[in-house]
Structures are given as C-alpha cells and as structure tokens.
Amino acid sequence: MSTDQFTFTVSKTDGTARTGEIRMPRGVIRTPAFMPVGTAGTVKAMYPDQVKALGADVVLGNTYHLMLRPGAERVAQLGGLHQFMNWPYPILTDSGGFQVMSLAALRKIDETGVTFQSHIDGSTHVMTPERSIEIQGLLGSDIQMQLDECVKLPCSDDVAEKAMRLSLRWAERCKVAFGDQPGKAMFGIVQGGAVEALRIESAIQLAALDLKGYAIGGLAVGEPQDVMLRMIETVEPHLPKTKPRYLMGVGTPDDIVEAVRRGVDMFDCVMPTRAGRHGQVFTRHGRLNMRNARHAEDTRPLDAESKCAASNAYSRAYLHHLVRSNEILGMMLLTWNNLAYYQELMAGLRKAISEGRLADHIAEVKEGWAKGERDGVVEPIDDKAIAAED
Structure with missing residues (x-):
C-alpha cells in the first residue's frame, strides 16, 4: 500500500x-x-x-x-x-x-x-x-x-x-x-x-x-x-x-x-548491467566469464535453481556463442541474469534480517562463492575493462 x-x-x-x-x-x-x-x-x-x-x-x-x-x-x-x-x-x-x-x-x-x-x-x-x-x-x-x-x-x-x-x-x-x-x-x-x-x-x-x-x-x-x-x-x-x-x-x-x-x-x-554487456555473469557460485572457451560445449544453465529464465533456460554453450558472436541477445540475457541475481541477493538479506539470522545467512552466501572458487567455477574478470565503459 x-x-x-x-x-x-x-x-x-x-x-x-x-x-x-x-x-x-x-x-x-x-x-x-x-x-x-x-x-x-x-x-x-x-x-x-x-x-x-x-x-x-x-x-x-x-x-x-x-x-x-x-x-x-x-x-x-x-x-x-x-x-x-x-x-x-x-x-x-x-x-x-x-x-x-x-x-x-x-x-x-x-x-x-x-x-x-x-x-x-x-x-x-x-x-x-x-x-x-x-x-x-x-x-x-x-x-x-x-x-x-x-x-x-x-x-x-x-x-x-x-x-x-x-x-x-x-x-x-x-x-x-x-x-x-x-x-x-x-x-x-x-x-x-x-x-x-x-x-x-x-x-x-x-x-x-x-x-x-x-x-x-x-x-x-x-x-x-x-x-x-x-x-x-x-x-x-x-x-x-x-x-x-x-x-x-x-x-x-x-x-x-x-x-x-x-x-x-x-x-x-552499474556493475550487474555493465558486466552483462561484457560477457560477465554473477551467480550463487561466483562469477563467470562467458567468453572463455571452457563454456563452448557446456550444456548446463547458469543456475538451474534460479527463477529467472535467463539463468535456468539457456545453456552456457549457447550464451558463450552469443557473446563470442557479439549478438545483442547475449547482452540482454546476461544482464537479465545479473539483475536477477542481485535482486535474489537482496531478498535473501531482507528475509535473513527479519528472521534474526543475518550472520549465518551471509556465511552461507560466502560459502557458495568460496565453493565455486574451490571448484574452479570462479573465473578472472577484467574489472578495469568493465569500469572503463560509460
């Protein structure tokens, strides 16, 4: 109201x-x-x-x-x-x-x-x-x-x-x-x-x-x-x-x-939208660079558990193809994924505060990022290149 x-x-x-x-x-x-x-x-x-x-x-x-x-x-x-x-x-x-x-x-x-x-x-x-x-x-x-x-x-x-x-x-x-x-x-x-x-x-x-x-x-x-x-x-x-x-x-x-x-x-x-236009994505398991060749034959979505269609309905191989081909749809889908992740992050923080378990929730979120890093999911992102674009 x-x-x-x-x-x-x-x-x-x-x-x-x-x-x-x-x-x-x-x-x-x-x-x-x-x-x-x-x-x-x-x-x-x-x-x-x-x-x-x-x-x-x-x-x-x-x-x-x-x-x-x-x-x-x-x-x-x-x-x-x-x-x-x-x-x-x-x-x-x-x-x-x-x-x-x-x-x-x-x-x-x-x-x-x-x-x-x-x-x-x-x-x-x-x-x-x-x-x-x-x-x-x-x-x-x-x-x-x-x-x-x-x-x-x-x-x-x-x-x-x-x-x-x-x-x-x-x-x-x-x-x-x-x-x-x-x-x-x-x-x-x-x-x-x-x-x-x-x-x-x-x-x-x-x-x-x-x-x-x-x-x-x-x-x-x-x-x-x-x-x-x-x-x-x-x-x-x-x-x-x-x-x-x-x-x-x-x-x-x-x-x-x-x-x-x-x-x-x-x-x-501007990070989630700007990064999406550069082939970079944010997920619960860390950051990915969809330009990298490792994604060329990967049939998995970015995040099967996400409610966002950009995250759960397109293969990493397809997203990699779009990015490498400079297709506008690639920028759109990765931006969509990134903004979805940011809003899911905020919703989780609000819920955790309301339940009095923020410290535990943040620890869980960071463990997801750390696990992605341990599993080799997290990939180097050129933040300077992203920041350079208006």
Missing part, C-alpha cells in the same frame, strides 16, 4: 542491519534495496517490466545525462521521466555531481556551482545546487539528491575537507530549493574522503538539516574495501536511525552484504 507522504519504517533489526519499507505515492521500496541504474532513462538491455518482475522497487536516473540528452525541459513537456520511460514506480535521480567530475571535458568549481563542458558535444553548462534540484524536479523524480563535490580517492586531507565543506553548503542550498514536496524526498550526501573526523562532521551537520534520507558518497571510487567499510562504520552512528541510508555506487555482491551488515538500506551500481 502506498501513501501520499514519504515515510520510512524499520520493521526488524539484526545487529546494526535492518529491514523495512520506504513508502511514497508511487510505491513501496523494500529495504535493503538494490536500485538498477537507468542512467539515461533506460536500464540498459532490459525492458521495464522485466526489471520490475525481478523485484526492483525503484530505479535510478541521472541528472547530468538527462539534462544533456534529451533535456530536462523536454522530458517535462513529455509528461516527466516516469511516463517517458514507462516506469510508473519510484525513481531516484543522482544530482549529476559525480558525472560532472568524472566525465565533463573541462570543469570549473566555485562556490556558485560547476561550469563544465558536455562530454557529448562540448557545449558549456552551469550546474548549481538550485539548478540540479530544478532539473530533478522537471524530471519528476521521487527521491532527489543534493549536488555535491565528489573527489577521487586517495586524496589529501585538505582536498577532502574543502570538498566536504562545499558539499555541506550546497546541501543547505539544495534544501531551500527543494522546499516542501509532500510524497517526495531530498537526500543529503556525506563526504569527507577517507578521513574519519571529516566524515563524522559531515554526517552530524547533514543530520541537523533534518532531511528525509542520507547517502554516503565518495566511496567505491578506487579505495580498498576495508577503507569503504571503515567509513560506513564511522558514519553510521551519526546518521538518524529513523531515516534511510544510501551507499552510492556500490557495488559488488560482497560489498553489498558487508554494507547491509553495517546498517545500509539502499544501493545502486
């Missing part, structure tokens, strides 16, 4: 981990939740009804990409992003800050905002906190993110502090620009690099703004997993227990289960 307000309820905890629901007019998001990334108004290689059928309650769109093409004003004229992409359920939009920092050809950051050149055609644009919120409003998203400055790690403490304080000032401006929108939410983003004191200060200052949700940003940008987990542990005690927590851009299945263990409620990452 939906509501005309934005609400978050924790139904059960298991240690720091929790499961619950975000309710809003367009639907309910069951947490912990994985949000498939639909950067430019599409979850690549998937139909919207497929994405929903797998168990996704919300997808992510991106302000930077949509403002450049087809344009936020055009999307608004066409009825908003939900109607435009035929997704009547909740949508979260990233502010575009990360893409400005990572994709824009030239950029200049000052107190006002960011002036940058489009990576598409070189045209010049200005993104201020107010303009970011305006664009997200034109798109009609249900959860909107503040504009922040995201720095790459490792970086100096001075660089991390400067970006964190600028992001705090931008958060205040975004809150004013967002105003009061019943049924919708604006989330702040905790920054501070890998410096614990900065992360704590950012979390405390953002919590004082009494926003409807809080994200942890600036991670999954090349730092080791232990650094990411330490930052989550540092921030978590200083975020309101009654508000959802979103770890941006994360990540691998192992990253997700460890972050859930530490109290994170929401995730997004």
Whole structure:
C-alpha cells in the first residue's frame, strides 16, 4: 500500500542491519534495496517490466545525462521521466555531481556551482545546487539528491575537507530549493574522503538539516574495501536511525552484504548491467566469464535453481556463442541474469534480517562463492575493462 507522504519504517533489526519499507505515492521500496541504474532513462538491455518482475522497487536516473540528452525541459513537456520511460514506480535521480567530475571535458568549481563542458558535444553548462534540484524536479523524480563535490580517492586531507565543506553548503542550498514536496524526498550526501573526523562532521551537520534520507558518497571510487567499510562504520552512528541510508555506487555482491551488515538500506551500481554487456555473469557460485572457451560445449544453465529464465533456460554453450558472436541477445540475457541475481541477493538479506539470522545467512552466501572458487567455477574478470565503459 502506498501513501501520499514519504515515510520510512524499520520493521526488524539484526545487529546494526535492518529491514523495512520506504513508502511514497508511487510505491513501496523494500529495504535493503538494490536500485538498477537507468542512467539515461533506460536500464540498459532490459525492458521495464522485466526489471520490475525481478523485484526492483525503484530505479535510478541521472541528472547530468538527462539534462544533456534529451533535456530536462523536454522530458517535462513529455509528461516527466516516469511516463517517458514507462516506469510508473519510484525513481531516484543522482544530482549529476559525480558525472560532472568524472566525465565533463573541462570543469570549473566555485562556490556558485560547476561550469563544465558536455562530454557529448562540448557545449558549456552551469550546474548549481538550485539548478540540479530544478532539473530533478522537471524530471519528476521521487527521491532527489543534493549536488555535491565528489573527489577521487586517495586524496589529501585538505582536498577532502574543502570538498566536504562545499558539499555541506550546497546541501543547505539544495534544501531551500527543494522546499516542501509532500510524497517526495531530498537526500543529503556525506563526504569527507577517507578521513574519519571529516566524515563524522559531515554526517552530524547533514543530520541537523533534518532531511528525509542520507547517502554516503565518495566511496567505491578506487579505495580498498576495508577503507569503504571503515567509513560506513564511522558514519553510521551519526546518521538518524529513523531515516534511510544510501551507499552510492556500490557495488559488488560482497560489498553489498558487508554494507547491509553495517546498517545500509539502499544501493545502486552499474556493475550487474555493465558486466552483462561484457560477457560477465554473477551467480550463487561466483562469477563467470562467458567468453572463455571452457563454456563452448557446456550444456548446463547458469543456475538451474534460479527463477529467472535467463539463468535456468539457456545453456552456457549457447550464451558463450552469443557473446563470442557479439549478438545483442547475449547482452540482454546476461544482464537479465545479473539483475536477477542481485535482486535474489537482496531478498535473501531482507528475509535473513527479519528472521534474526543475518550472520549465518551471509556465511552461507560466502560459502557458495568460496565453493565455486574451490571448484574452479570462479573465473578472472577484467574489472578495469568493465569500469572503463560509460
């Protein structure tokens, strides 16, 4: 049952981990939740009804990409992003800050905002906190993110502090620009690099703004997993227990289960869709590279126990053939499998938390991966090649 307000309820905890629901007019998001990334108004290689059928309650769109093409004003004229992409359920939009920092050809950051050149055609644009919120409003998203400055790690403490304080000032401006929108939410983003004191200060200052949700940003940008987990542990005690927590851009299945263990409620990452387009698959028994010749005569499906047709109804030999032949169907089927696995992973985590057996469940999940490695199922994946593609 939906509501005309934005609400978050924790139904059960298991240690720091929790499961619950975000309710809003367009639907309910069951947490912990994985949000498939639909950067430019599409979850690549998937139909919207497929994405929903797998168990996704919300997808992510991106302000930077949509403002450049087809344009936020055009999307608004066409009825908003939900109607435009035929997704009547909740949508979260990233502010575009990360893409400005990572994709824009030239950029200049000052107190006002960011002036940058489009990576598409070189045209010049200005993104201020107010303009970011305006664009997200034109798109009609249900959860909107503040504009922040995201720095790459490792970086100096001075660089991390400067970006964190600028992001705090931008958060205040975004809150004013967002105003009061019943049924919708604006989330702040905790920054501070890998410096614990900065992360704590950012979390405390953002919590004082009494926003409807809080994200942890600036991670999954090349730092080791232990650094990411330490930052989550540092921030978590200083975020309101009654508000959802979103770890941006994360990540691998192992990253997700460890972050859930530490109290994170929401995730997004391009990895399952991007990997699928590169012939890489995620399964209960680890990761497979369907380009490898070992699959050429293997009649087994990816996972006979999965409910997803892409996982249980096609042989590895056929999938190998599709990938090696650069057939579009191969990209579609492997993406379908990967998103199914991610949603099955989240459903299992929610169930385990509700039953008070999260630690045992995570141990079982990791044993499945370890068994695959012992049996020689896990294959090397070129993460750099995957990450290099936009």
